[in-house]
Every structure is written in structure tokens, then in C-alpha cells.
Amino acid sequence: MEGIWASTIRYRDGTFYLITSYVQWNDWGPKILLFTSKNLFEDDWNDPVVIENPANDIDPDIFWDDDGKTYMAVAAGIWISEINIETGASSKPLKVWNGTGDRNPEGPHLYKKYGYYYLLIGEGGTELNHTATLARSKNIRGPYEGYPGNPFLTNKNTNEYFQTVGHAEFFQDASENWWAVALATRSGPAWEAYPMGRETVLMPIKWQKDQWPVIDQVRGKQSGPLPPPNRHVKGSGPFANELDELDELQSHQFRSSCYFGGHRKRRCLLFLRQDIRILQISPSRVNLTADAVFKPDKDGLAFIARKQTATTFNYCGIINLSIDNSLTPHLRWRVEAAGKPDYTLPEANIVPLPEPWRTQSVCLSVEATKNSQYSFSVALVSNPRERISMGTASAEIMSGGSGPFTAVSQQYEPNDDISSAYRKLYPYKTVKHLSGVVRRSSSTAMKLVCIFVVGSVAVAQQVYIPVKGPSPQSECAINGSYATATPVYSYREFSFTQTETIRTATSRPAPTTTRLFAPPYASLSSLVPSLTTTQWGNWDPSSNASATDTGAPYGNASWTAVWKKVTWTNFTRGIYSTTVEPTAVPTSELILPPPEYLMHRDCYKFPADFMLGVAASAVQIEGAIADEGRTPVHMDALSLLNPGAAPDYITNENYYLYKQDIERIASMGIEYYRFSIPWSRILPFVLPGTPVNKQGLDHYDDIINFVLEKGMLPAIVLHHTDTPLQFYSNISDILITPGTGGIGYTDSGFQYSYKNVSYEDAFVNYGKIVMTHFADRVPIFWTFNEPLLGSRNGRSINTVIKAHARLYHFYHEDIKGTGKISITFNDNFGVPRDPKNPADVDAANHFNSFQLATFANPIFLGIDYPASYRMTVADYVPLSSSDLAYLKGTADFFSIQPYTATVVSPPPSSSIADCASNITHPLRPYCVTQSTTVHDTQWNIGYRSQSYVYITPTYFRTYLNYLWNTFKAPVAVTEFGFPVFGEAEKELKDQLFDSPRSQYYQSYLNEGFKAIWEDGVQWIGAFAWSFADNWEFGDYDQHFGIQTVNRTTQERRYKKSFFDFVDFVESRRQKE
Secondary structure, three states, X not given: OOEEEEEEEEEEOOEEEEEEEEEOOOOOOOEXXXXXXXXXXXXXXXXXXXXXXXXXXXXXXXXXXXXXXXXXXXXXXXXXXXXXXXXXXXXXXXXXXXXXXXOOOEEEEEEEEOOEEEEEEEEOOOOOOOEEEEEEEOOOOOOOEEOOOOOOEEOOOOOOOEEXXXXXXXXXXXXXXXXXXXEEEXXXXXXXXXOOOOEEEEEEEEOOOOOOXXXXXXXXXXXXXXXXXXXXXXXXXXXXXXXXXXXXXXXXXXXXXXXXXXXOOOOOEEEEEOOOOEEEEEOHXXXXXXXXXXXXXXXXXXXXXXXXXXXXXXXXXXXXXXXXXXXXXXXXXXXXXXXXXXXXXXXXXXXXXXXXXXXXXXXXXXXXXXXXXXXXEEEEOOOOOOEEEEEEEEHHHHOOOOOOEEEEEEOOOOOOOOOOEEEEOOOEEEEEOOOOOOOXXXXXXXXXXXXXXXXXXXXXXXXXXXXXXXXXXXXOOOOOHXXXXXXXXXXXXXXXXXXXXXXXXXXXXXXXXXXXXXXXXXXXXXXXXXXXXXXXXXXXXXXXXXXXXXXXXXOHHHHHHHHHOOOOOOOOOOOOOOXXXXXXXXXXXXXXXXXXXXXXXXXXXXXXXXXXXXXXXXXXXXXXXXXXXXXXXXXXXHHHHOOOOOOOOOOOOHHHHXXXXXXXXXXXXXXXXXXXXXXHHHOOOOOOOOOEEHHHXXXXXXXXXXXXXXXXXXXXXXXXXXXXXXXXXXXHHHEOOOXXXXXXXXXXXXXXXXXXXXXXXXXHHHHHHHHHHHXXXXXXXXXXXXXXXXXXXXXXXXXXXXXXXXXXXXXXXXXXXXXXXXXXXXXXXXXXXXXXXXXXXXXXXXXXXXXXXXXHHHHHHOOOOOHHHHXXXXXXXXXXXXXXXXXXXXXXXXXXXXXXXXXXXXXXXXXXXXXXXXXXXXXXXXXOEEEOEOOOOOOEOOOEOOOOOEOOHHHHHHHHHHHHHHHOOOEEEOOOOOOOOOHHHOOHHHHHOOXXXXXXXXXXXXXHHHHHHOOOOOEEEEEEEOOOOOOOOOOOOOXXXXXXXXXXXXXXXXXXXXXXXXXHHHOOXXXX
16 A cells, blocks of 8 residues: 555656656655656656645646646645646645545546636545546636536446446547546446456547537447557557467566566565576575465565456466475465455365476466456376366455455465575466456466465554654745755844734624424424413522412422422522623624634635534523422432532523523624523423423523524523432432443433333423424424433433434424434544554444444434443343334434543453453443553643543544444534633633633634545534533533633633634635
């Protein structure tokens, strides 16, 4: 996978130009090389000019415009820069096209015809989704419009014999006919056996003025204006489709179909002995490994290789044997594979070498009798009918695209270090092609004792590449002169000429219309029959007043009794007891702070409909926990179980300050406000048939309307760590004790029931009430937020996924809602400590699948729980086929809260399986070692926060790729944030200037839209956590907010990161 990549030849004014990229895999930084020659067929190419490569990319193409300017195009993502072919200087690259949205836009080629610049690229990778796409523009710098029928060339989703068609190129022949060439494989739609690898196919093109070119798709033998056969051409080598029976020793020069690979460090010779016409490699043991197992070292293996140029062939290598009688010679045949092959390897075969053969010449044969199988045999040269069959192997093993290296090999194993291997007469006879396309492709190396060698490139989340020296400079001057120039020093009159731009945040515009996402409640009320509403007062433990309606099952006395079941220590109230009307945010507060200086340059845009939002949860911001009919939730009692923990009695008093908070959020230009509604504010008595709290409904109805009035959109979470306390028989049940087999950190009670009504049924009833009342104005609902962290056992998981699915079907099928429904997961992305270590990779996959696939497999893919979950949670509830059918597709997008990455490796003293079966194991439930240092560097994975979060933007991009490609759904980040270390101890001005948090958000967003444009990931939104510092489950010192909160006055102030978060997206948002 290193060396020369993607060469292009061009001809201009009597000179041939060859431009290519040279890649060293352990030091990524491709070099662009430009060679020139006056004679394409002779070995007189000039030394290359190294072209500056500021885009740091590959697949170069060279293009001359009518004004004489020279341009270079590179990929991935298509960049164009002007170059100087004499000096190698390059201008700053401009990204002109990202293809049609498929993955891996690469392999660009530029042409100009009839006043248009045409850009032809490859997309979709190099496998079954491979395509060629086309765009054009009147200006070389764009904008480029895509061909209306894109992909321009492809065979994907067809039953054609030719597959993987893509990476095309146009050219004109001497008669000015236009043609295209492209890569393809002869595999059929099954794409299993294609030992010729990627081959070149040829198609005619019709190109008329002002029209897009018209190409014949690849369907087999092509017809077109081919010139008559002419063997009077320059150069040497066999013609395609001619009888190919070669004696390689007739000249010193290897034919073009052959290749000699040398050992990188140890001396080896390859020479022709003219006296006996034998090719000799010496010393042979250096070159052709004689170990029992074929394992060439890291410096390579010397070999002679012959390319496979026909679908069926036979190939014979002749060895002159002279074996000492004291030895026990034998023939050994085996198939070996590096990596993890997904096919069955044939068994090895050992056959004693017949004694009469030990002093004769033998022919080691490889024969492809059909395109799906190779046969190996050994025969006497003097009597070819005396043949020993060694074995057969499927051509599937030899099949690969651009990644794998495959070879059929035969190896001679001498028994001492100094003996030489002698070979003569390398006949390779083409039998036939199964189709008329020929490309010199897979290599066939000849060594004795027939061995298959199969290697592949492993792909992991990250690779640690050891290099020395300083980091490469990211941007340089166009002409590169500063690398060697001498500075010129001079004096001038000093003056304060530095300028600062003063910009002001842009608030959300007032709406002109209100979009509806479902019918209003009046039309949906029949879906939740027999609803009654009432209201209650505020509970105050210091009051001597008592309710008198003791006989009413849902009166004030019963409501107060719910609160009195728990002794609330040091219960306090806030400074507000009624809704505060908002005031406009002063302009002075909306002036943007100085920008971050050292940030990555970028050219990308966020899609126009990218969701930019802020998030919060009721239990962490509302306070007023005993006001206006609310009954307690399990998180209210957390401080009673953890001595010293701060309670949630007051928090941010958002329950009364919500209008001011919404005013401040809208003034910053945020589009989405994501908040949760506590179950116990809507149904204080929890169960179906109990009265609905009118004050609760009115409160959230007013929040929704005020959000819309301010030009934003509301997004509602139905459960965010706030289960009604009535589900618990004892508040101690809220904590999950390590070593007892639990899953989460605290118990959200999903597995419980109350008065013989299951949590699932009660929650679905509550969800239906909220949806019918608010779905007309709310575009997004989430059923649960991070349910894994509140799950105790397998029944908890079962409750969550089935309650979620029921509400999804209710929303889309009964309400007929046109908005979206999802469920949000936690997972601080597990990355292997060393991605080259299979055990670390397995541990990371186990960690991620437990946290995500436990829910996402049935909900997104309709498949069973992952093995990581089933092997760990003994009481999991099995899912039937009808369950999976009902659950599949019950989320409209994938919601994730990827605050940071986690470095993962296996348990230090036991296996993952041993841990999973032992409920007392300290590493349960994930059964992996979690750390923050990568590989063996001793460096943290990123800059540390006040809590568990580290700044890990590159892993964020990898994570988006993982989610998109694993669960096949658009991805929304519904929470992410960074509590700056020690922020609570800082003065206010220092809290406001929170550069680490700005760097966190900007770097994550920067890597995120690389995932959109470079990786093809559909990332649809980002919600910052949180819009203000809040109660972090017993702690006010972890400041996740992008606003400060004065705990005495409840005054909010914008932090720098709020401006930077919004500005990064809005300054890069596409126009509608």
C-alpha cells in the first residue's frame, strides 16, 4: 500500500508528462512527482519535479488552460491549484466539488470542451458501489454543476458480469474519436471470484457541442471506431489477446509481464548465465525463504513474478533438481492467509518426492482451468504425463481490489544458506479469456513447494505511526521560497495600525408562519380518552397548614402525602414563585469576543438544514421541585443518599425564568431548544386514569409557544433521569451497588411496577398525553435520554425498547405526525489502545456494542441483542421474530451524546468472557480496561476537563463514521460539552473567557463536517450541553454550560464558547 499511486500521462507540445503521487504508508504526506519525456517508449524520462501539495492529498491530474496556465487537481474531495511545472510551486488549493454525496470522491480528471470545464471523478469506493461521476462549469474554479444523470458510469445494482466499474478517464485517439477507460472486475454480481483483480475497460463516447458527453455503459464486448490492427508500433512486449507462450531467458530484459522483487537490506543477485541459458538467483536462501512456514520478514522477499493476464492459463516453472540421497525430500503444498479470511482454506498436502525424480528437471505447474479455481501439480519435464496432483484452491482467495495483495506462488526450498536456485524456461500459456477485456493484473510468483500467499490491509479506528522530527508545517507560501530565503530587516515609523472587528450576534428572526407537524389536540383527544385535569398547590414542609380533602384519592391531601413519604433534608426554595417576564438582552452583551487564533483552516459548509441547538433537562435546571403540582422524582432524592451532595431543590429556577432563558438563547441565533418534561409534572399520581396536572400542561404549552414566538423550534425529551418516586419501595433502591450485577450507575426503575401497572404501560400512557397535546408544534420527540445508565437488569432494557417502539408507532401511525422520533444513547466512544493489537480492537468493539447495539440492534436494524450484552446480562429478555419486526426502524435518526473518547483494552488478568460471567468482577458490566492514555506514549488522549471529558476531536469524526456505517441512519449529536477544569474557582471574567470550551466545540464541529464532506456521513445536528451551568447530579462545580449562572441572583452571562459555537456553524452554513 505504499509507493506510486494513481499516475496520469498527458501530452502537450511534443512532451509527455507523467504526474503521480508517491506515498510512504508510515509517513503520510504524499509527494506529487512530475516526470517528462520526449519519447514515451524509451527510458529517457527526466528526474521528477516535486510539486507542492498543500492539500496533502493524492490522485493528481495535470491540466493546461487556454491561457497557458497549468493546474493540478487532487483528491479526496476535489481540490484545484495552479502550479509551476518548472519549480513545483503550487497556489493555495481550492475545493471545487465534493461529488454527488457518495463516499470517497477521488481520482479527478479535468478537460475543457465547447467552453465548459469538465470534471470526471470516482466515487463510492472501489467495490460494488464504485461509480464515475461528472460535473462541469464555465469557470475552472467553479461552481460545478453535476451531470443530471449521475452517476455517469457504473454497474452497481445490476446483474452484469462486469462489476465495480469506476475511476474513469477520457482521451482522444489520432482520428479525434473520444473514448473512456475505467476500472472493472469480471466477477458478476456475487463479486466472489475475480482473480484478475481490477482491469481496464474501454468505451466509446459521443460528445456534441453544448451537450453532456454520452457514454456506452460497460456491458461486455464494445463496438466503436477502433482502428485496424497494426503491429508496427513503438515499444516492446506482447500484444493483448495473442498466444502468450514465453521463454523468459531469450534476452537479458524481463518482459513487461514479469516483475523481480528484491530484498530491501540483504544482497541478492539476479543474472543470466549465457552458457547454459539459465536464470540464477544467489544466494537463494536469502531470497526464497526455506522455513517450514512462509513468513517473509519486514524487509520483503526476493522473488520473480509473472502477471496473470488471462482468466484461464497454465504456468510452468522448471527446476533442475540435484538432491543428496541422505535427505528425505518431499513436495509440500499448503494455503496460508494473513488476517482473518472469511473463506475456508484447503488442507495442506505433503507427498514424498519419487526417488527417480531427485536428479531430474521437474515442472511446477499452476493451472487455472476455470475462472473460479486453481490447480497445482508437479511433473517430469522428460515425461509430462508423469504428474503428481498437489491440490486445488478457490480463486476467491486470490480475488481483491485496491487493498489486498494476493499471489499464487511456488517455492524451492534448498537446505543450506549458500546454494543457488536455478530456473529456466518460464512458459506462460494463455488458454482463453472469459470476456474480451485484458489488463495486466494479479502477480503470479514462482517458487517451489506450491504456496498460496494472501495478505490484506487491516482497517482500525486509528493507527499510531512512529515518526521523528518536527510536525510538518500546515501552510506555506505559494512559491515555497521561505524555506531557504534570508530575512530582510528594516526600520519604519511605528504606529498602532492593528484593527479589531466588532461583530454582534444575530438573533433568530421572528417567524412569519407556524409550521404544524400533527393535528392539534382537539383532533387527537380521542386517542387519550377519559382525561381529567385538576391542579394542586405548592408543598412547603415548614408550613403548618394541612389539606382537608383527606377522602379524595387525588386531592391535595393525597398529593401532599406523596411528598411526606420521604424526609427531605434542608429543603429550601428559590427566590422566585411566579413566571418572570423577559427583558431584551442588551446589545453590549451580544458583542462577539476575540476569536480563537490557532484554528484549522477549512473550506466546507454545513448543510442548510443542519440542526444547531442547545439542550437541558428539567431535573437539572428547573428547580421548584414541589411547586404547582409536581411530585418527587428519583433524582430529587439523590442528595439524601450521598452525604455532601448538593440537592436539586433550586438549581437554575428555570421553571420561573424560562422566558428569560429562551430570550437569551434566541438572541444568540440558536434554532433548536431541546428540553425535557418531567412525567410527575404532567401526572403527579403517575398512572393511567389519574388526573392530569393542568398547571403542568399550561406551563409546557407556554414554553413551546414562547420558543416558537422567538423564531426557534422546540424539541422534547420525555424521560431524562426523572422517574416518579412512587415506583420505588425504598429510596435506597435508586443506587446500583457495584458487584451486584447491575448495568447502570443509578436505577431509573424501568423494571418496576406501581399498583400492578408496569412501568412500560404507565410511561406509554404519559407519552401519549404529551404527544397529543404538543405534537402539532413540536418537530422532534425523544422517548428516553441515555437509558443504559439508568438500567439495572435485562428487564430494564426490555421495558425501554418496547415502550419506545410503542410511542414511535403511536406518533407515526395514530397521530400521523410528520416530525421525527428518536431515542438518545450514551457512549464515550471506545477506541483500542493499540489498533494493531487484535485484543484491543476486540475489547473496543465489545465496549461499543454493549453500550449501543444493545438498544440500536433491535431499534435500527431489527436484529437481536449483541453477544456482548447477552453474555453479560443473564436475565435479558429474549426477543422473538415478531418483537424484532415491530422494533425495527422505530427511530427516524440516530441520537448520540459523544462527549469524549475512551481508550479501551482487555481486562489485565482475565478474559472478557470470564468477567462477563462473574457478577462481582470489578470491570463489569463492560468488562474492559478503560484508560485515557493512548498506546504506550503515556500522553493523555486529549486536554482534560473538570470531569471525565477530554478534547478528542479526531475520534469524534471516527465515531460519526462508526455510527453511520454501523446503524445506517442519520446521526444527531444531542449533547456534547466540556466542563473547563477549575472554572468554578475563577473570577467571573475568567469564567466568561472559556477558550478550552471554545476549542472543544470548534474542533469537534470542524472534524464533524469533514465527516460530512470527506466521509459521506449524514450528520444532521449538534446540540450543546448545556445552555447554562446547571446541577450535575449533586454537583455545581462541573460547569458544562455556555452561560454562567450566579447562584445567588440567578443572573446569566454568556461565555465566549456560546458565541464561538454558534458562529462556527452559522458562518459556514449553506444558504437555503
